[in-house]
Amino acid sequence: MVRPRPAGGPGLDPALDRVLLDRYVQRLRRFVDDAPTYPPQWYAAGTGQQHHFHLTAAELTEFVSAYRDLVAGFTARFDARRTDPGSRPADALPVELLFFGYPVQPPAASDVDPTTAC
Numbered sequence: 001m002v003r004p005r006p007a008g009g010p011g012l013d014p015a016l017d018r019v020l021l022d023r024y025v026q027r028l029r030r031f032v033d034d035a036p037t038y039p040p041q042w043y044a045a046g047t048g049q050q051h052h053f054h055l056t057a058a059e060l061t062e063f064v065s066a067y068r069d070l071v072a073g074f075t076a077r078f079d080a081r082r083t084d085p086g087s088r089p090a091d092a093l094p095v096e097l098l099f100f101g102y103p104v105q106p107p108a109a110s111d112v113d114p115t116t117a118c
Contacts, residue, residue: 024096024098028048028098031046042093052104067099067101071097
């Protein structure tokens, strides 16, 4: 998912984000429906979590940076497996990890004039 388009600024159409989000949710629903058919170790390994924090924008930025650092370490470790099937363990499956961090409540006031926003 890309960042929301700033008012009057460059960015991708929010419709693209909705299409991508719908695809993520479809794959997640498929796993939820099919999870009991997976071998026990895969059923146990699959996870879903939701957390609610009260953060400042700077704290969310810090959190996102820490997440990116964590993923970068795993990406370096497993990157060859994406393009070289021979480097994958026999029991490896494609795994999707999603991360979203966003305010769940709009700001009390906005400095954007909706009559001039693109």
